[in-house]
Amino acid sequence: MHEHDVIVIGAGGAGLRAAIEASAAGVKVGVICKSLLGKAHTVMAEGGMAAAMGNVDDRDNWEVHFADTMRGGQYLNNPIMVEHHAKEAPARVLELESWGAVFDRTKEGKILQRNFGGHRYPRLAHVGDRTGLELIRTLQDHGIHQGMEVFMEMTVVSLLTTGGRISGVLGYDRERGRMRIWKAKAVIMATGGIGKSFSVTSNSWECTGDGHSLAYHAGAELMDMEFVQFHPTGMVWPPSVRGILVTEGVRGEGGVLRNSEGKRFMFDDVPEAYRNQVAKDEEEGWRYVCGDKNANRPPELLTRDHVARCINREIKAGRGSPHGGVFLDIGWIKEKIPNASEHIKRKLPSMYHQFMQLAGVDITQERMEVGPTTHYVMGGVAVDGDTQMSCVPGLFAAGEVTAGLNGANRLGGNSLSDLIVFGKLAGEHAAKFVKSNAAVEVDPAQVEAKTRAIEAPFERPNGENPYAIQQDLQNTMQDLVGIVRTQKEMESALVKLDQFKARLKNVGVSGHREYNPGWHTAIDLPCMLTVSESITRSALERKESRGAQFREDYPDKSAECGTFNLVAKKAPDGSMQVSRRPVVPMRSDLKAVIEKMK
Amino acid sequence: MDPSRRVQFRIWRGDKNGGAFQNYEMNVSEGMVVLDCVHRIQAEQAPDLACRWNCKAGKCGSCSAEINGKPCLMCMTRMDTLPPDQVVTVEPMRSFPSIRDLVTDVSWNFRVKKKIKPFKPRKPDNADGSWTMFQEDIDRVQEFRKCIECFLCQDVCHVVRDHHKEEEFIGPRFLMYTAALEMHPLDTEDRLADLKDRDGIGYCNITKCCTKVCPEHIGITDNAIIPMKERVVDQFYDPLTRLFRMFKGK
Ligand SMILES: Cc1cc2nc3c(=O)[nH]c(=O)nc-3n(C[C@H](O)[C@H](O)[C@H](O)COP(=O)(O)OP(=O)(O)OC[C@H]3O[C@@H](n4cnc5c(N)ncnc54)[C@H](O)[C@@H]3O)c2cc1C
Ligand code: SF4
Ligand code: SF4
Ligand code: FES
Numbered sequence: 147m148h149e150h151d152v153i154v155i156g157a158g159g160a161g162l163r164a165a166i167e168a169s170a171a172g173v174k175v176g177v178i179c180k181s182l183l184g185k186a187h188t189v190m191a192e193g194g195m196a197a198a199m200g201n202v203d204d205r206d207n208w209e210v211h212f213a214d215t216m217r218g219g220q221y222l223n224n225p226i227m228v229e230h231h232a233k234e235a236p237a238r239v240l241e242l243e244s245w246g247a248v249f250d251r252t253k254e255g256k257i258l259q260r261n262f263g264g265h266r267y268p269r270l271a272h273v274g275d276r277t278g279l280e281l282i283r284t285l286q287d288h289g290i291h292q293g294m295e296v297f298m299e300m301t302v303v304s305l306l307t308t309g310g311r312i313s314g315v316l317g318y319d320r321e322r323g324r325m326r327i328w329k330a331k332a333v334i335m336a337t338g339g340i341g342k343s344f345s346v347t348s349n350s351w352e353c354t355g356d357g358h359s360l361a362y363h364a365g366a367e368l369m370d371m372e373f374v375q376f377h378p379t380g381m382v383w384p385p386s387v388r389g390i391l392v393t394e395g396v397r398g399e400g401g402v403l404r405n406s407e408g409k410r411f412m413f414d415d416v417p418e419a420y421r422n423q424v425a426k427d428e429e430e431g432w433r434y435v436c437g438d439k440n441a442n443r444p445p446e447l448l449t450r451d452h453v454a455r456c457i458n459r460e461i462k463a464g465r466g467s468p469h470g471g472v473f474l475d476i477g478w479i480k481e482k483i484p485n486a487s488e489h490i491k492r493k494l495p496s497m498y499h500q501f502m503q504l505a506g507v508d509i510t511q512e513r514m515e516v517g518p519t520t521h522y523v524m525g526g527v528a529v530d531g532d533t534q535m536s537c538v539p540g541l542f543a544a545g546e547v548t549a550g551l552n553g554a555n556r557l558g559g560n561s562l563s564d565l566i567v568f569g570k571l572a573g574e575h576a577a578k579f580v581k582s583n584a585a586v587e588v589d590p591a592q593v594e595a596k597t598r599a600i601e602a603p604f605e606r607p608n609g610e611n612p613y614a615i616q617q618d619l620q621n622t623m624q625d626l627v628g629i630v631r632t633q634k635e636m637e638s639a640l641v642k643l644d645q646f647k648a649r650l651k652n653v654g655v656s657g658h659r660e661y662n663p664g665w666h667t668a669i670d671l672p673c674m675l676t677v678s679e680s681i682t683r684s685a686l687e688r689k690e691s692r693g694a695q696f697r698e699d700y701p702d703k704s705a706e707c708g709t710f711n712l713v714a715k716k717a718p719d720g721s722m723q724v725s726r727r728p729v730v731p732m733r734s735d736l737k738a739v740i741e742k743m744k
Numbered sequence: 745m746d747p748s749r750r751v752q753f754r755i756w757r758g759d760k761n762g763g764a765f766q767n768y769e770m771n772v773s774e775g776m777v778v779l780d781c782v783h784r785i786q787a788e789q790a791p792d793l794a795c796r797w798n799c800k801a802g803k804c805g806s807c808s809a810e811i812n813g814k815p816c817l818m819c820m821t822r823m824d825t826l827p828p829d830q831v832v833t834v835e836p837m838r839s840f841p842s843i844r845d846l847v848t849d850v851s852w853n854f855r856v857k858k859k860i861k862p863f864k865p866r867k868p869d870n871a872d873g874s875w876t877m878f879q880e881d882i883d884r885v886q887e888f889r890k891c892i893e894c895f896l897c898q899d900v901c902h903v904v905r906d907h908h909k910e911e912e913f914i915g916p917r918f919l920m921y922t923a924a925l926e927m928h929p930l931d932t933e934d935r936l937a938d939l940k941d942r943d944g945i946g947y948c949n950i951t952k953c954c955t956k957v958c959p960e961h962i963g964i965t966d967n968a969i970i971p972m973k974e975r976v977v978d979q980f981y982d983p984l985t986r987l988f989r990m991f992k993g994k
Binding site (some may be wrong): 181182183184185186187189190237240243244245246248250251254255256257273274276278279280283287288290291321350351352383384385386387390391496499500503504505611612613617655656657658660661662663664665667 | 759773774775776777780786787788791792793794795796797798799800801802803804805806820822843844845847850854857858862863865868872873874875876877878879882885886889890892893925928931
């Protein structure tokens with residue numbers, strides 16, 4: 147048994163930042179992660195992190211960022227978190243620089259910022275299109291010298307509680323296949339996303355929603371789970387790369403969307419709330435890309451939910467590309483600038499390689515084929531906006547696994563900044579918590595029961611193949627709870643989810659316990675099911691279309707639905723209950739900010 | 745390429761106590777990469793076949809292996825770039841101890857990194873705690889920071905692979921990592937003595953095998969190792985510099 151003050155689950159941006167902060171406060175920290183250090187999903191982030199530093203456009207400040215984020219989230223966000231985020235992101239980015247990060251520069255030698263959907267001014271600090279790598283490497287290289295202990299390739303399967311409070315975590319060691327117990331006074335959940343519950347996704351194998359599920363079963367609340375972000379531009383061809391992300395940075399650098407008729411269809415449908423912020427024609431859109439402060443953004447840089455739906459509409463109307471997407475064209479900028487090829491390769495190097503190597507497409511010359519892909523979950527563990535603690539004493543959460551910052555839809559770039567702002571807060575408050583609360587004993591009965599459940603698939607070597615269930619689950623969610631939703635389809639999804647639960651009881655694995663991916667998949671499945679159920683039940687309950695949720699049977703926004711968040715909680719009988727909770731009220735000074743920015 | 749063709753695979757199965765190649769066969773269709781095939785074999789024929797991967801897009805550096813004897817990323821190796829009528833051999837990186845199947849023990853790399861003196865910036869240039877740095881001053885460092893820590897260069901370097909100098913030599917990845925710190929415009933630390941004595945930069949005889957396998961196309965040898973070798977020579981062996989240092993009392 148290991149003993150720590152704080153256990154951080156996850157070594158993505160949020161987990162590492164939290165671990166650094168807690169270590170700095172002088173408490174004993176352990177970090178547990180499923181992959182090797184430095185490989186967490188954060189490494190894949192491309193476009194940048196949002197922080198209103200005003201380096202490129204000095205009209206930018208925290209108030210504009212605050213208003214942009216609230217508008218993007220359709221006012222279901224927790225304003226306290228949005229305020230923390232907008233105010234503290236610039237300092238967190240500068241701190242990364244002091245730890246060795248090397249961001250792209252402006253001509254004056256400051257950190258360069260780029261345009262992204264839904265952000266009024268160029269706001270994303272970035273490094274080409276590999277910002278996530280820079281973030282995770284910086285935190286990793288700084289973190290290993292701060293005294294934290296890192297447990298790689300270990301998976302937490304249960305949060306242990308005693309008298310309702312966190313007492314530790316139970317997990318297994320991938321290499322040896324053995325169970326381990328970590329005793330802890332506080333746990334910080336930083337497990338990232340849930341994309342693997344869908345068949346077309348930009349997410350890695352790790353994103354099975356473990357943290358969402360672990361927290362839920364330990365008594366925490368899952369909020370806003372109906373809001374799953376479908377990124378408008380994933381690769382669609384060849385089939386084996388389907389879903390892999392094409393960064394919004396491509397559009398930020400001037401890439402445009404066209405249908406099979408060659409038309410820039412995004413101009414056709416600009417939502418009311420954004421009308422006076424969008425370019426009136428192609429020429430103005432290009433001026434914006436070039437940094438003209440008097441120009442408005444091209445419609446390709448509207449929020450992701452909207453762009454994804456427009457693409458979906460074009461495809462459904464038969465104006466799609468040969469492989470069921472639409473065209474994304476960055477090569478066209480050669481009409482506008484000399485050396486366009488070199489410019490594109492410098493600004494978007496990994497996109498260039500990704501398409502060249504995986505699809506045989508030279509993006510400086512040819513159009514890309516793109517379509518929506520499951521990307522991010524706005525919903526997650528409900529936390530206190532100031533401390534990041536959930537309703538389970540001692541359980542904190544930060545990063546994608548947390549709800550509150552993004553409301554109904556996340557703006558691109560707001561996640562990487564989320565990780566460092568709230569990772570820090572969670573680390574700070576978890577350290578405070580352990581200083582004023584003694585440890586509680588681990589309950590052996592919990593450990594035993596969970597261990598038995600985890601090992602059960604080995605007793606059924608001829609049971610059902612876990613990969614088959616996983617695939618059926620992913621297809622069900624994709625087809626029935628995807629971009630466009632209806633009551634009927636979601637009800638049939640719930641029936642299927644019940645069937646998967648039954649099939650899960652008969653799942654079997656063969657082979658050894660050491661590094662056995664079949665067994666790991668069997669362990670991930672219950673988490674994926676819990677997450678899928680919470681998404682489906684919440685989406686059914688929200689009878690409107692708002693942000694990332696589009697209901698064909700309720701295509702409009704409803705004022706009433708704008709007054710509450712949905713919260714899923716485990717009832718005493720073990721069933722999932724979804725209830726309404728009034729949105730966190732906005733202070734009057736913050737209301738004034740919103741008014742001012744209208 | 746045909747919409748689908750039958751391909752034979754030889755995949756190494758085993759652990760630290762040894763193992764053997766096993767044969768598998770499957771249909772391969774357009775655009776598939778080696779990692780897709782391994783996954784398909786896992787899902788349909790060998791659920792306990794161990795391999796590492798995360799991003800499937802060449803960004804995380806998890807899926808390193810040796811394909812037909814060549815160290816590369818499984819997720820970035822397209823099937824249609826391999827000879828069509830030949831068996832495809834997939835084995836783990838051979839320089840590292842085996843854990844299981846395609847998974848190796850790369851913990852040496854993490855230990856090495858921890859020994860290298862961390863980044864130590866000069867005082868901020870500006871009142872808000874920021875620094876002024878120009879793009880042209882950081883281009884080189886950014887090239888090095890593209891490294892995804894796939895450790896393919898470590899795998900292929902003969903100082904590690906054939907001579908097992910793990911205790912005296914940090915390998916190309918970390919020589920380059922040190923170079924990135926040394927060339928960072930804000931850094932004030934000095935790592936040259938470590939490079940010379942502890943890190944074994946002298947073992948590198950510039951064969952450039954590391955550079956050839958780097959999936960990020962980083963000029964490891966030319967842009968990082970050679971300049972560091974020159975700095976070491978300048979500081980420790982060049983008589984004029986030595987004299988100068990004596991006078992400066994450094
Ligand atoms: C391709 C792509 C590009 C993106 N680009 C951007 C961008 O440009 N800007 C932006 O702001 N956002 C971007 N995002 C979103 C952003 O990258 C993620 O939301 C963010 O990185 C999540 O970070 P995290 O720290 O919360 O979790 P992650 O980085 O996902 O880390 C989760 C960690 O938890 C661990 N873990 C999970 N379950 C367990 C368990 N049971 N036991 C132990 N450990 C566990 C994992 O091993 C991992 O270490 C992008 C996402 C993708 C997929
Ligand atoms: S150039 Fe040096 S470091 Fe690179 S493979 Fe050759 S000997 Fe090793
Ligand atoms: S330098 Fe290149 S080959 Fe070596 S670890 Fe980094 S990315 Fe891999
Ligand atoms: S899976 Fe990430 S590099 Fe291959």
